[in-house]
Amino acid sequence: MTELAQPRNPIVERLLGDTGEPDHLxxxxxxxxxxxLPAIRQSLNEQVSYPIEIEMESVTLSRMAEAKRADVTNDALVVAASATSPDALMLIADADAIALLVSALFGGDPDMKVSPIQRDLTSIELELASVVFEATAKALNGSGVRALSIKFPMLSAISGVDLKKLIVRDGPAVRIAFTLLAPSGEGRFIVMMPQRVLLLHRGDGIADQGDEQQQEKTWRARFSEEVMRSAVKLEATIPLSRMTLAELSELVVGQVIELPEAAPVNTRLSARRKTLYTCEFGRLGQNFTVQIIEPYDAGKEFIDGLMPR
Structure with missing residues (x-):
């Protein structure tokens, strides 16, 4: 007999995330x-003077607190917030990756090995890291209903003293490692994402791109079908003559208001305060009616309002 799963504390899950099934994550x-990966590669190589190959090295389970390497202050790091989390992504590049990017961006010799960076990063190097981080975050963010909703522009990358003082909120995470490769050298940058963020936006998304597009079409069709079944209240508004506030205050329930001879016959058909059609007011037998003439054109009405009558 299979043992029943123990109930989980939703408060703990909200604070620390849900590790879920490791294979699924x-x-x-x-x-x-x-x-x-293709979008990251394209965005990066549009900016450098010689091509840099990017490969996904590994995907592992980790914790957010492990993003910072102990006693290393010349990594570049940025925390990206989203609409659902203040730390939806954490991106870290080592000094070797920064050195390679500096060489490729400023026209270095692709066949000459880059010198390793042993010091804290300069402001120019951090700006370069920020550009790469933002391109990576945009590629990971995606689009549509399953987008991560990352907030752009992101904060600038930090290093040195600021990196050492950074306090990271711990919790279960996934770690995606990328390798930068070129004849002049290689480096590594890491993407850390809380498992709760991954499960929220991509927990059901392990299919390939084609399956995802088909799934999106299916959900769109279902959603549209439900919308088409929704009932809305239609309102037909008939313009009358102008009234003063005094005349308006004297109106009583049951009072009959005569339409002037020159009253316009056009009326507007609206649903939920949105005007849909221009109609013509009329009568069919014992029933008052509106006949749809054309879709409502706000621009046309504005122009007509400017013309003297």
Whole structure:
């Protein structure tokens, strides 16, 4: 007999995330990384003077507190917030990756090995890291209903003393490692994402791109079908003559208001305060009616309002 799963504390899950099934998490994170990889590669190589190859090295389970390497102050790091989390992504690049990017961006010799950076990063190097981080975050963010909703522009990358003082909120995470490769050298940058964020946006997404597009079409069709079944209240508004506030205050229930001879016959058909059609007021037998003439055109009405009558 299978043992029943123990109930989980929702408060703890909200604070620390849900590790879920390890295989499912790794598959979802790998799918996310592979989907974003072509966009990351294209965005980076549009800015450098010689091509840099980017490969996804590994996908593992980790913790957010492990993003910072102990006693290393010349990594570049940025925390990206989203609409659902203040730390939806954490991106870290080592000094070797920064050195390679500096060489490629400023026209270095692609066949000459870059010198390793042993010091804290300069402001120019951090600005360069920020550009790469933002391109990576945009690729990972995606679009549509399953986007991570990352807030752009992101904060600038930090290093040195600021990196040492940074306090990271701990919790279960996934770690996606990318390798930068070129004849002049290689480096590594890491993407850390809380498992709760991954499960919220991509927990059901381990299929390939084609399956995702088909799934989106299916949900769109279902949603549209439900919307088409929704009932809305239609309102037909007939313009009358102008009235003063005094005349308006004297109106009583049951009073009959005569339409002037020159009253316009056009009326507007609206639903939920949105005007849909221009109609013509009329009568069919014992029933008052409106006949749809044309879709409502706000621009046309504005122009007509400017013309003297």
């Amino acid at each position: 790794i598959k979802a994170a790998r799918s996310l990384g592979l989907r974003a």
